[in-house]
Amino acid sequence: MTVVVLVRSSSSFTATQLRRRHPRHLRRNHHHRTTKTMTTTTRKTSLSALGAGEAQHGGKLFMGMDFGTSGCRVSLIDERGVQKFETSVKYTDTREANNKTSSSSSSSSMTAIWEDALWTSLENIPRETRERIVSVAIDGTSGTVIIVHPESGEPLYKAMMYNEKFEAGAQYLASESCRVPDGHVTRSSTSALSKLAHYFANEHPKPSSYKLLHHADWLSYKLHENMGVSDFNNSLKLGFDPGSETYPQWMLDLPFAEALPKTMLPPGARIGVVQSPRAKEFLSNPECIVCTGTTDSVAAFIASGANEPGDACTSLGSTLAWKLISEARVDDASVGIYSHKIGDQYWLVGGACNTGGNILRAFFTNDELQSLTDTIEMENMFELNLFGVRDADFFKSNAGGDFGLEVSDAVKKCESERETCENDAVFLCKIFSSIAKAEKRCYDNANAMGASEKLKKVYTSGGGAANATWCKMRSSCLSIDNKSGSTIDVVASEYTEASYGTALLAKKGYHSR
Numbered sequence: 001m002t003v004v005v006l007v008r009s010s011s012s013f014t015a016t017q018l019r020r021r022h023p024r025h026l027r028r029n030h031h032h033r034t035t036k037t038m039t040t041t042t043r044k045t046s047l048s049a050l051g052a053g054e055a056q057h058g059g060k061l062f063m064g065m066d067f068g069t070s071g072c073r074v075s076l077i078d079e080r081g082v083q084k085f086e087t088s089v090k091y092t093d094t095r096e097a098n099n100k101t102s103s104s105s106s107s108s109s110m111t112a113i114w115e116d117a118l119w120t121s122l123e124n125i126p127r128e129t130r131e132r133i134v135s136v137a138i139d140g141t142s143g144t145v146i147i148v149h150p151e152s153g154e155p156l157y158k159a160m161m162y163n164e165k166f167e168a169g170a171q172y173l174a175s176e177s178c179r180v181p182d183g184h185v186t187r188s189s190t191s192a193l194s195k196l197a198h199y200f201a202n203e204h205p206k207p208s209s210y211k212l213l214h215h216a217d218w219l220s221y222k223l224h225e226n227m228g229v230s231d232f233n234n235s236l237k238l239g240f241d242p243g244s245e246t247y248p249q250w251m252l253d254l255p256f257a258e259a260l261p262k263t264m265l266p267p268g269a270r271i272g273v274v275q276s277p278r279a280k281e282f283l284s285n286p287e288c289i290v291c292t293g294t295t296d297s298v299a300a301f302i303a304s305g306a307n308e309p310g311d312a313c314t315s316l317g318s319t320l321a322w323k324l325i326s327e328a329r330v331d332d333a334s335v336g337i338y339s340h341k342i343g344d345q346y347w348l349v350g351g352a353c354n355t356g357g358n359i360l361r362a363f364f365t366n367d368e369l370q371s372l373t374d375t376i377e378m379e380n381m382f383e384l385n386l387f388g389v390r391d392a393d394f395f396k397s398n399a400g401g402d403f404g405l406e407v408s409d410a411v412k413k414c415e416s417e418r419e420t421c422e423n424d425a426v427f428l429c430k431i432f433s434s435i436a437k438a439e440k441r442c443y444d445n446a447n448a449m450g451a452s453e454k455l456k457k458v459y460t461s462g463g464g465a466a467n468a469t470w471c472k473m474r475s476s477c478l479s480i481d482n483k484s485g486s487t488i489d490v491v492a493s494e495y496t497e498a499s500y501g502t503a504l505l506a507k508k509g510y511h512s513r
Contacts, residue, residue: 061085061132062510064503065121067140067219068296069162072117074125075499076133077507083500087124089117110159111146111218118219122282130282135289135510136223137268139502140215142295143237145192147199147259150211150228153221157199162215165189169198179250185237185333192238193251200256207258214238216293217261223283224290225275230261231292233340240264242341243329266341267294268505270512291509293502297321298340300461301348302501304493309346310456313493314439314474316464318358320402322442323350327452337446349451353402355395355410355438357463359431362411368424369467375425377469382429382476387422390476392430393437402438432470436477443478454482457489461496 061076061084071090077083091113122130143162146155160166170189173180178197180186186193196212199205211227214234221227232242238260239251245264251257265271269292274283293299297315301323304313312324329339329347339347360369376382382389394413395405414431421427443455455478464470471490478488495501 058132060134060510061129062503062507063133063136064299064499064501064506065118065136065138065219065293066296066299066497066499066502067114067117067138067215068498069141072114072121073497073499074121075497075503076125076129077500077503079507081504081507083495083503085125085129086497086499087121089121089124091117109155110161111155114159114215114219115222118222119278119282122279125282131285133283134285134287135291135506136220136274136283137291137293137502137506137509138216138220139293139296139299139498140217140219140234142234142297143190143192143195144215145195145238146213146215146218147196147210148213148218150209153213153218153225153227155218156205156210157203159215160195160198163190164195166194166198168201169194169196172197172201178254180239181250183333184239185331185338186239188237188333192235196238196256196259197254200259207256210259212238212259212261214261216295220271220290220293223274223276223279224272226263226272228262229265229271229292230263231265231267231269231294233267233294233298235261235264236338236340242339265292267292267298268508268512270509289510291506293505295340296498297323297350298342298348299498299501299505300493300496301350302504303495303497304459304461304501305491305495306457306459308456309453311459312443312455312457313459313461314490315462316356316435316460317462318361319352319354319356320435320439320442321350321352322439323348324443324446324451324455325349325453326446328450330446330449330451332449335445337449349446351442351446353438353442354405354407355402355435358407359410359414359435360428362407363414363418363431364424364428369428372425372428373467373469376429376432379425381425382433382469382473387426389426389429389433392417392433394430394434395438396434402441429473432473433477436470436474439474440477440480454484455488457491459493460490461493465492465496 059079061078064075066073071088073088075083076085141162145160147157148155167189170187173187173194185191188194213221214230216234217230236242241248271290271292274280274288274290300315301313306313306325309325309327312322315321326347326349330349331338336351339349342348394417395402395410418427421430447454458478460471475488475490482488
């Protein structure tokens with residue numbers, strides 16, 4: 001495994017009012033730090049940003065850890081929500097690890113890579129700073145699960161990743177004996193429950209011999225050692241009902257129900273104090289607690305600054321992922337829309353589609369995107385509707401809607417339109433316009449399906465958030481047919497890292513005594 005570490009300390013970040021309103025047995029492997037398995041590169045800035053004497057005598061710090069698809073990022077914040085320290089670890093040897101069919105013990109398995117990143121990230125925090133950490137929360141990729149021993153917590157099978165399909169598991173759930181409702185989120189071959197069903201049907205284990213933990217659950221377990229604890233957000237794709245805060249009866253009747261997490265808590269709830277000997281080497285403050293985390297996408301939403309019904313967040317990276325705060329719950333697995341519970345009264349309605357940055361990458365380099373965007377801005381191309389750029393909507397006719405559009409099909413649609421464009425700046429502007437319209441349809445569809453609030457403001461993150469010209473175009477498209485007559489602003493999220501949102505959950509949990 002190759003690990004690249006970036007460390008940054010800063011006092012330039014501040015928290016918004018959202019944070020005040022947002023809801024509510026270890027095997028002691030030694031930490032391998034040989035050149036065979038890990039290469040570490042470190043970049044640090046002076047900890048003087050913490051303030052005079054604060055590094056040794058400052059107040060409490062709250063830690064959020066984000067385990068994404070390519071690495072782990074850590075954020076430390078203080079009582080005011082000011083980010084004080086940041087470190088990141090990049091894991092790279094994941095292709096070989098994903099191909100492993102059985103568990104755990106290999107140093108190149110995914111679980112070993114994650115655990116190594118956990119300890120490396122903690123070790124990268126200066127000792128005097130670690131001593132001030134009083135609460136920890138972890139987020140992970142939604143739908144990634146690990147089958148573990150019920151007593152030791154050691155993996156018994158390869159990590160089943162968020163994007164892996166387990167058709168046999170989905171077919172088992174579709175059988176009459178399981179009684180899984182049609183259209184339920186768990187009927188997807190990528191759902192956590194399909195992965196558990198796959199393990200049950202293919203490995204034939206004794207019902208009491210294993211437990212399922214989500215990505216974030218397992219890493220948190222490495223700190224608190226309480227088996228079977230999960231959170232409402234990660235468990236949504238497992239089949240847990242956040243509305244009733246229980247498993248539906250048909251899940252409890254499954255032959256492998258004993259493997260389900262038994263303790264379900266809202267994000268940012270106290271689990272217990274740090275217990276594992278390995279964790280105590282780094283988190284030595286005796287009052288340090290571990291709190292439930294969330295999924296990586298929900299954590300990024302929490303960090304964004306959205307705080308009331310009608311506020312939304314669009315992440316424009318390789319794909320277009322969107323979330324909207326609503327007073328009503330909306331779920332429709334057939335079009336990829338589902339709702340996370342957020343606090344005591346709100347729902348986070350969201351989904352994703354492939355009309356994102358992957359399309360741009362098929363045609364342009366970063367330098368070309370910047371140069372062509374400058375041309376679009378300089379010629380005021382969108383505002384003046386030159387060459388009909390405002391009317392472009394390459395993806396509107398897709399039979400499956402934006403959700404059902406594959407990247408390859410989207411690229412083909414763009415290719416067929418390219419020949420009609422006067423130049424590449426016009427072509428890019430029409431792609432921008434088409435993606436903006438797809439974004440609008442996502443929010444319009446959510447509202448048509450019952451989301452209680454019209455769109456008011458969109459916070460945005462991902463690579464697309466850095467393009468101010470595109471953000472203005474998106475604002476214009478989103479504001480079309482807005483009955484209030486006001487402009488729907490698209491603004492860059494104050495914080496774009498999921499680790500910051502998870503640190504806010506750690507802070508919330510610490511104060512929920």
